[in-house]
Amino acid sequence: MAAGVATWLPFARAAAVGWLPLAKKTMPKPPVDKKSRNDEILFVNVSGLRFQTWKNTLDRYPDTLLGSSEKEFFYNEDTQEYFFDRDPEMFRHILNFYRTGKLHYPKQECIQAFDEELAFYGIVPDIIGDCCMEEYRDRKKENQERLAEDTEAENATDTPLPPDSTSRERLWRAFENPHTSTMALVFYYVTGFFIAVSVIANVVETVPCRPPKGSKKDLPCGEKYTLAFFCMDTACVLIFTFEYLMRLFAAPSRCKFMRSVMSVIDVVAIMPYYIGLVMPENEDVSGAFVTLRVFRVFRIFKFSRHSQGLRILGYTLKSCASELGFLLFSLTMAIIIFATVMFYAEKGTKGTNFTSIPASFWYTIVTMTTLGYGDMVPNTIAGKIFGSICSLSGVLVIALPVPVIVSNFSRIYHQNQRADKMRAQQKVRLARIRLAKKGTTNAFLQYKEEGGFQGRGSDNAVCLKNRSSFEHQHHHLLHCLEKTTNHEFTDELTFSEMCMTESVGYRTSRSTSISSQQGVSTSCCPRRAKRRAIRLANSTVSVSRGSVQELDTLQVHKTSSGPQSRSSLNARTEDLKLNCEDRDFTAAIISIPTPPANTPDESLPPSPAIPGILRNSRPTSFTHETVKISSL
């Protein structure tokens, strides 16, 4: 219900008294209105700018933040006011909405910022008044288009395929995005070359060549070198047919593919050849066959797969369809009118060119587009007058829709440019993020090295002091995570080193040395290996206690249950996992808690086998859940 109506509610309820004599049953009890009806002035402080308003004003819209009890969450007891930490400039508009019932969109504000404010205050954007609605909608649509394009650009093309895609999917991808593999690129250029060759051949074969010996007439090259051109044509058509069949095979939805514009163009480009092969050599049919050859020129449209600009042009024309339609319609109207007038004006003249109204169409078109070939000219005075009016109006009619089409084209073209720029920017941004991530890891590792955990003596105190409290807390957190998972962070180098030296039995010594520290030993896992604990369980290695413990550790990783401290840290793991977009991380180190020295011989021999298996296994056959802990 419109909020202004809330003002009239008491009146409507009072008017219900008029129903009482007629009522068949007793009236129900009215709801108890606990709050006092006395109006009071509320103070609203938005980032320091104090607003004052009647409580009733805010109560007008009970389903928004300010109108409901939700605002009590923002009440500041000390200053007896409602404090919102939001944009004060925008709040002015929001408050005006309560006062006047109409929401206005400030034109100089960013549309997203405005939307966010509306969402915060619980106001639905549909209430925007008519005066500002158009502007708001236009800006919103523009913004949404932009966002859609950006997400499309992100998701598109350059992302690597999931490893388990079929050859069909890979083929389709190669066709759609030639940049992904060299083979696709080669194929792309080859087809482009053959399209060009085919088009040029079509053009050249009509050029008159020198006549063969013993004949006076000039022959077109096509008839002179029939065999050569035929061979070239055959080659091109073979390539195109092959390409078309490959695309058809690779297409995820064949029906949709066959209905798409490009596929239709492909078919039309190659059909004439096949029809020509099949057609018998008799006279009347070959006349029709000649016209079919015209369709070969459609091959030039195949270039639109290769050219972005051509696609933009096509898209522009499609989006300006209504303007083009209007242009066509108004031109047709004008042509018919003027042709009729000219015909009747010139009817009396002897030997006139204006033999019929359709014949006058030609004159009208030539005049309106200011071509003026001069093959048809009016002779009578009336004809000349109307002819001049025709040419003057022609300019106007054509000039009207053209700016619309041009502006559309410009907008779409710039959007496309934007998409390319965005992609370039994304790459830079990702690189920067990666660098920052590495920086934090290194900071943490350095912190560890300097014995920040143990809080050692004064010699380290100086270095430690330089770090902010935020860093301290952050590192403490990472440390807690390490303690929880019984694994440590490390960097790439150390990790690969350990992998190298692992097989030499270095583990034994290492394990003893580390077990003196924390009873934790490290072993390797293949870098960037994805593994699943289940796979390990299914491995055919005899599972000894050590390996069981390894599995246990992995399992411990996986489960998110656990003591309270663990859950928050696991959440942290989740965060870390999500942040890890690329594989550039420091993999965690699986620790196999070696049982205390009683049975070192027992546990150790099988264990190397397992990492051995892990190492030898192909990375793609395992997927791993939680073992890798990415750096921040």
Added chain:
Amino acid sequence: MGAVVGTLTMQTRQRQPSRDKVDDELEMTMVCHRPEGLEQLEAQTNFTKQELQVLYRGFKNECPSGVVNEETFKHIYAQFFPHGDASTYAHYLFNAFDTRNNGSIKFEDFVMGLSTLLRGTVREKLEWTFYLYDINRDGFINKEEMTEIVRAIYDMMGKYTYPALKGDVPKQHVDAFFEKMDKNKDGVVTLEEFVLACQEDENMMRSMQLFENVM
């Protein structure tokens, strides 16, 4: 060319009346009505100053010009009863509030009506209701008038009711009403008959009390 000229002339012809209309509208909004002073209203009605202030602020916000015309009235009432058609009843209600019969309700009329309905005595309320039912203001309610009112009320219910409206329910309702109200069975109900009959009805008297604290 003719088409172009034609469209151009069409545009100019259309612009003329709209410009006049805009001027008229400007003139109308210039007309602003101010109510009598707060003290006077307080004396005339049963509301306190604060209540009058609250009422006026709401009223002024909705109708900056200070008057409500019937269209707005119907529109407002329709918002409260979206299921059916409230326009007929709103029309009768408007006439009941518009005591001076000049087609618009000023703030004073609004407040007087409310004062009677919410803070008046039982007799005053019944008189107001009688005034509402008596469409032609001749001092008698006859069956046609009553049927009109009852139909208007049932219109507000809309089509989808439970149990479904079958037969001529308004007419039956009116017949029942006349049975109760028309003491001397002369086919019309006078004010006295009305007041007497209502005062005898216990349920109605009790319901009247319920609307005391709407404001």
